[in-house]
Amino acid sequence: MDKNFEGKQFTGVIKFTPPLYKQRYEFVQDLVRKYEPKKVADLGCADCTLLWMLKFCSCIEVLAGLDICETVMKEKMHRLTPLPADYLEPSERSLIVTLHQGSVAHKDPCMLGFDLVTCIELIEHLQESELEKFPEVVFGFMAPNMVVISTPNSEFNTLLPGVTVFRHPDHKFEWDRAQFQSWAQDTAERYEYSVEFTGVGSPPTGMEDVGFCTQIGVFVKKYPQTREPVQREKPTEAAYKTVFKAVYPSLKDEKYLQNAVVSEVMFRAQLIKRSLLDHLLSECEEYNDDPTERKLKLQCSVNCFSEDVETLAVEKSTEPFVSGNVIYIPLRKIFSVPKVNQLCGTFEKFCRLITGKVTLNSDSSALMLDTENEEN
Numbered sequence: 395m396d397k398n399f400e401g402k403q404f405t406g407v408i409k410f411t412p413p414l415y416k417q418r419y420e421f422v423q424d425l426v427r428k429y430e431p432k433k434v435a436d437l438g439c440a441d442c443t444l445l446w447m448l449k450f451c452s453c454i455e456v457l458a459g460l461d462i463c464e465t466v467m468k469e470k471m472h473r474l475t476p477l478p479a480d481y482l483e484p485s486e487r488s489l490i491v492t493l494h495q496g497s498v499a500h501k502d503p504c505m506l507g508f509d510l511v512t513c514i515e516l517i518e519h520l521q522e523s524e525l526e527k528f529p530e531v532v533f534g535f536m537a538p539n540m541v542v543i544s545t546p547n548s549e550f551n552t553l554l555p556g557v558t559v560f561r562h563p564d565h566k567f568e569w570d571r572a573q574f575q576s577w578a579q580d581t582a583e584r585y586e587y588s589v590e591f592t593g594v595g596s597p598p599t600g601m602e603d604v605g606f607c608t609q610i611g612v613f614v615k616k617y618p619q620t621r622e623p624v625q626r627e628k629p630t631e632a633a634y635k636t637v638f639k640a641v642y643p644s645l646k647d648e649k650y651l652q653n654a655v656v657s658e659v660m661f662r663a664q665l666i667k668r669s670l671l672d673h674l675l676s677e678c679e680e681y682n683d684d685p686t687e688r689k690l691k692l693q694c695s696v697n698c699f700s701e702d703v704e705t706l707a708v709e710k711s712t713e714p715f716v717s718g719n720v721i722y723i724p725l726r727k728i729f730s731v732p733k734v735n736q737l738c739g740t741f742e743k744f745c746r747l748i749t750g751k752v753t754l755n756s757d758s759s760a761l762m763l764d765t766e767n768e769e770n
């Protein structure tokens with residue numbers, strides 16, 4: 395892979411900082427931050443480094459990679475697997491990452507519905523027959539709102555020592571700016587996109603005429619559809635092989651939301667219980683130094699409500715209280731905790747999520763906790 399290079403020209407050493415491949419990835423990352431696409435596909439994703447960087451962009455909910463070479467994709471694809479921290483604290487957003495083995499010369503329905511498609515240093519690796527099919531697959535079939543294509547600018551090659559024909563032995567061609575721009579303009583016109591040109595890897599002072607080392611075309615669909623496009627010649631048969639799929643834990647998934655809510659509720663309930671018992675204990679301590687007697691006093695204090703007034707007490711009070719060996723914490727009290735409130739949205743949803751997961755009193759208005767082992 396032609397990731398980074400350092401070259402010498404007659405006036406000195408060309409060293410890109412950050413390395414050129416990083417500048418390309420950062421260019422894409424900046425675009426993502428600016429336009430906030432939800433679904434991004436990287437074609438010719440190789441070892442998935444760009445996909446790995448993009449998974450940290452919180453706007454993205456679907457990430458897909460495609461490469462003709464399964465081996466290169468598998469090299470580091472473990473980096474796309476959710477981490478233990480993702481399970482411990484599931485994120486608000488949902489994220490699904492998939493990797494497919496296949497060619498950009500073939501259409502597959504799994505590539506439909508994307509907002510942004512990136513093709514970084516891909517097209518110069520395509521055979522002539524593949525390059526011919528590429529525009530119809532990407533712009534005609536996938537038809538995302540935005541496409542980014544980067545490729546070497548051959549005019550820069552004179553500044554790169556040792557480059558006689560192409561920068562990389564697998565390159566099938568390298569275009570100068572006029573060639574790339576002419577191909578890109580034709581493609582954009584045919585599929586109703588506009589295109590703007592830029593690049594990364596600035597030339598040294600005094601050599602600005604050669605342009606950027608990497609030339610980039612950013613294509614934007616002229617008439618973005620607000621609803622599903624009319625199905626014209628959309629194959630339903632898969633042409634790619636899915637080699638990886640990761641569904642990240644998300645609070646949008648009720649299972650993870652319920653876990654998060656119940657953990658937060660139990661944590662808050664324990665804090666409330668602790669503070670209530672501490673309060674009762676401190677009252678007992680005021681009168682007595684003897685631990686055995688203190689325990690008895692506490693027993694007496696916690697019995698301050700009889701069982702039959704329990705329901706009435708919960709209804710009237712939003713404050714926790716003790717009856718017998720049980721602490722009652724009104725659900726309204728727990729729901730008023732900002733994090734619980736924010737996770738659940740409504741009191742009804744909160745009740746639904748905790749029902750069956752925590753112990754509630756007979757009319758489900760309060761959470762019940764045992765005072766056992768807490769007397770001391």
Ligand SMILES: C[S@@+](CC[C@H](N)C(=O)[O-])C[C@H]1O[C@@H](n2cnc3c(N)ncnc32)[C@H](O)[C@@H]1O
Nearest residue numbers: 438439440461462463496497498514515516519
């Ligand atoms: C130079 S690498 C670029 C990798 C990556 N995009 C980056 O910028 O680091 C080109 C990649 O395109 C892949 N490729 C070549 N022909 C392809 C095709 N027809 N369909 C899909 N991927 C292809 C190669 O396997 C290789 O991983």
Ligand SMILES: [Mg+2]
Nearest residue numbers: 396515518562
């Ligand atoms: Mg290349």
